[in-house]
Amino acid sequence: MSTTQTVKETPITKRHVELGAKMASFAGYNMPISYTSINEEHQAVREKVGVFDVSHMGEFIVRGKDALPFLQKITTNDVSTLEIGEIQYSCMPNLEGGIMDDLLVYRLSEENCSEGERAYMLVVNAGNIIKNWEWIATQNDHNIHILNISDRTGLLAVQGPNATEMLQQMTDIDLSSIKYYNFVKGDFAGMSNVLISATGYTGSGGFEIYVNSDQLPTLWDSMMKLGKNFGLVPAGLGARDTLRLEMGYCLYGNDIDETTSPLEAGLGWVTKLKKGEFNSSEIFAKQKEEGVRKKLMAFIIEDRRVPRHGYIIEDKAGNKIGTVTSGTMSPSLGIPIGMGYIDTDHAKVKNPIVINTGKKKLAGELVKAPFLKV
Secondary structure, rough: OOOOOEEEEEOOHHHHHHOOEEEEEEEOOOEEEEEOOHHHHHHHHHOOOOEEEOOOOOOEEEEEEOOHHHHHHOOOOOOOOOOOEEEEEEEOOOOOOOOOEEEEEEEOOOOOOOOOOOEEEEEEHHHHHHHHHHHHHHHHOOOOOEOOOOOEEEEEEEEEOOOHHHHHHOOOHHHHHHOOOEEEEEEEEOEEEEEOOOOOOOOOOEEEEEEEEEEEEEOOHHHHHHHHHOOEOOOHHHHHHHHHOOOOOEOOOOOOOOOOOOOOOOOOHHHHHHOOOOHHHHHHHHHHHHHOOEEEEEEEOOOOOOOOOEEEEEOOOOOOEEEEEEEEEEOOOOOEEEEEEHHHHOOOOEEEEEEEEEOOEEEEEOOOOOOOOO
């Protein structure tokens, strides 16, 4: 007997369909891939402003007297350095040296906490919500309370050089004062207790707006109406992917997964071995001491064909030296770009490579990320 898995919707899926968006299943959600074209939406974010519905992302609240030591155990970065209102990029490792997920850790206000308690919000990838929730539950031997608020949270990412000026029309909060990887809570678009953060996944600046899911349609409508004066366009996951790849940002499931180490992925900077023991810390310490066998590297292609996930990377003599994890035709640069894991001996900037598509071989070169300086 076959079972059909239900595809979930965000609170504004109807709005996307009404706008004529090309929809597709992504991480279990019916999501907009593009509205007009990926290139148009990409350039709008680089030059003006775009809005992404990213309500499919997961949000967990972790609160309690042991919230800090618990998060220190299950994440690679040093959570103890976070002040209230600050955000941290991190990884959640498994016990074998792989990455369960990459995530954001928000240190929340303690106004609703008892004495001695701390509160945090974890923002995780949509495809990993269930897996992460179950993993965190198995790791919870601390005095904490964990709450999954994913289904009741709506999230818009407003990105581009016009984002601050446009969103400032919707709030009295001085948005220009919100530093990178910081957040505030306050009144926004007539709604109270809205969380506004500045992390971004495009490299073009902007903000993330977290509201209750039932408020999202109203927020979207207000933003689309106001945005006409600022060149705002709705942007889908297609442009989100090309934008992040131009910046060399990892995509979970493509560039990192449970078989890749943060040190292999170039995420040693969020793997704080000096903070004390945490999941897989001994493995990472050994990798740092002995070196890793492969490294995630960026590359450009001289041909016009796009390198695809899974293509073999060879040296000029035809020996396999790696595998492509992400690739696209860069809308900003007009050339094919990509990332892939390369054997450490060959993982040097300016080294020539060959991408084997199975039918054709594409000449390329290893480069330093990001591809684009914005």
